[in-house]
Amino acid sequence: MTDAPEAGDHFAALYRLASVDGLPLGDKIDRAIEVGCERLDVPNGVLSYTADGEYEVIKSTINEGVYAPGGRSDLERTWCRHVIEDRELLSFADVAESAYADDVAVEATGISCYIGAAVVVDNETYGTLCFSSEDPRETGFTDIERRFVRLLAQWVSYELERDRHHRELREQNERLDEFVGIVAHDxxxxxxxxxxxxxxxxxxxxxxxxxxxxxxxxxxxxxxxxxxxxxxxxxxGGDVGERVPVEVAAVARDAWSFFDNGEATLEVHSDATVYANRSRLQQLFENLFRNAVEHCGPTVNVAVRDTEDGFTVADDGPGLPVEIEETLFTPSFDRGAGIGLGLLIVERVVSGHEWEASVHSDAGGTTFTFDGVEHVGGEPQLVAGDSRG
CATH class of the missing domain: 1.10.287 (Helix Hairpins)
Known part of the structure; x- marks a missing residue:
C-alpha cells in the first residue's frame, strides 16, 4: 500500500507527457528525460543511439564531454551494452554493492548509480534511455521506478518510430511528386x-x-x-476535397459527352441532388462509361438510376471477369490484376466520399451500386427519367 502514492505520481507524470500534442520530436524527448530525472531523483538522463555498434549520445542533460549531445564512445565500455545485449532493463543504486562492481564500465564511465532500458524502433534496437549519477543513490530502485523507466523508454520508442514513418511518407510523397512531373513533361x-x-x-x-x-x-x-x-x-489519391450539392443527372451527362459516338446510348433516371465533389464524381462516371464503351462494344446501353441510398450505373455488356466482380471494393481486391486505372480511380472516389460500393455482373450486363450517398433534402424521388443517346 505504501507504493500507491509513488506509483500514482510516476504514471501521472508519464500520462501528462504523453498527452502533450504539437511539440517537435526533440522537445518531446527533452521533456521525457527531464521527467525521468525528476521522478528518479538523479541528475543525468541520456538517449543514446547504438545501432551502428558505437555509443552515440542523441539527447542528454550533460553539457560537456562524451556524454553530451553528439558525443561518441566505445559501446563495450558503457553500462548500456548490457541493456543492448539482452533488451532487458539494468539498474543498480550503488554499483559497489551490485554484481557489476568489477565491470569495465565502472572506471570507464565513473557512474555509480544507473537505470536504463532499451529503445526499440521497428523491432530493431535503436539505443537506450538511461538515467544515472556519479554518486550512489541512498535507496535502491523500486519495482515502480523500474516499470516507469520501461514505459518511458517504450514511449520514446513509439515517438521515434512514428517520426521515422512520417519522414518516410514525406520522402515517398516527394518521389511521387517528382514522378508526376516526369510523366507530365516526358x-x-x-x-x-x-x-x-x-x-x-x-x-x-x-x-x-x-x-x-x-x-x-x-x-x-x-x-x-x-x-x-x-x-x-x-x-x-483518395482526397475528394470540398463537397457541394450537385445534380447526379447533370454530372452524368457531362461525363457522357466524351463518349457519345452516336451508337452507344445513355439513359438517365435521376432527379437526385447529392453532396459530392463534382469533379471527382464526374471522374467516377467517366471511368465507368469508358469501361463500358471500350469493353462492351460501340452500341452499349448505359443507364444511371437513383436508389433510396444512392445511385447505380448499369450496362448491357457481357459482364466483368469473375475474379474482378468478386473482389472489387473489398480488401482482397488485387489492384495489379491488369484492370487498368479506371476501376482503381472509381474505388478511390468511393472511399474518398466514404460511400459504399458493390458490383453485380453476369452475361446480361454489369451494375455498379453506390450507397451511403448523402442526398440534399432527404431521399430522392425515384423517377422514370429520360433517355439520351
Missing amino acids: LRNPLGTVQGYTDLALESAEGTQADHLRRIERAADRMERLVNDLLRLARD
Whole structure:
C-alpha cells in the first residue's frame, strides 16, 4: 500500500507527457528525460543511439564531454551494452554493492548509480534511455521506478518510430511528386507531337492510309486519357476535397459527352441532388462509361438510376471477369490484376466520399451500386427519367 502514492505520481507524470500534442520530436524527448530525472531523483538522463555498434549520445542533460549531445564512445565500455545485449532493463543504486562492481564500465564511465532500458524502433534496437549519477543513490530502485523507466523508454520508442514513418511518407510523397512531373513533361510532350502530326497527315490522307492514321489518332487519344488518369490518381489519391450539392443527372451527362459516338446510348433516371465533389464524381462516371464503351462494344446501353441510398450505373455488356466482380471494393481486391486505372480511380472516389460500393455482373450486363450517398433534402424521388443517346 505504501507504493500507491509513488506509483500514482510516476504514471501521472508519464500520462501528462504523453498527452502533450504539437511539440517537435526533440522537445518531446527533452521533456521525457527531464521527467525521468525528476521522478528518479538523479541528475543525468541520456538517449543514446547504438545501432551502428558505437555509443552515440542523441539527447542528454550533460553539457560537456562524451556524454553530451553528439558525443561518441566505445559501446563495450558503457553500462548500456548490457541493456543492448539482452533488451532487458539494468539498474543498480550503488554499483559497489551490485554484481557489476568489477565491470569495465565502472572506471570507464565513473557512474555509480544507473537505470536504463532499451529503445526499440521497428523491432530493431535503436539505443537506450538511461538515467544515472556519479554518486550512489541512498535507496535502491523500486519495482515502480523500474516499470516507469520501461514505459518511458517504450514511449520514446513509439515517438521515434512514428517520426521515422512520417519522414518516410514525406520522402515517398516527394518521389511521387517528382514522378508526376516526369510523366507530365516526358510523356505529354512527345504525345502532343504524335497527335499534331497525325492531324496534319489526316488532312491529305485517303483510303487505307487514312484508316491507319485514325487508328493512330485513337491510340494517341487513349494514351492521353491514361496519362491524365495517372496524373489525377497520383495528385488527388483518395482526397475528394470540398463537397457541394450537385445534380447526379447533370454530372452524368457531362461525363457522357466524351463518349457519345452516336451508337452507344445513355439513359438517365435521376432527379437526385447529392453532396459530392463534382469533379471527382464526374471522374467516377467517366471511368465507368469508358469501361463500358471500350469493353462492351460501340452500341452499349448505359443507364444511371437513383436508389433510396444512392445511385447505380448499369450496362448491357457481357459482364466483368469473375475474379474482378468478386473482389472489387473489398480488401482482397488485387489492384495489379491488369484492370487498368479506371476501376482503381472509381474505388478511390468511393472511399474518398466514404460511400459504399458493390458490383453485380453476369452475361446480361454489369451494375455498379453506390450507397451511403448523402442526398440534399432527404431521399430522392425515384423517377422514370429520360433517355439520351
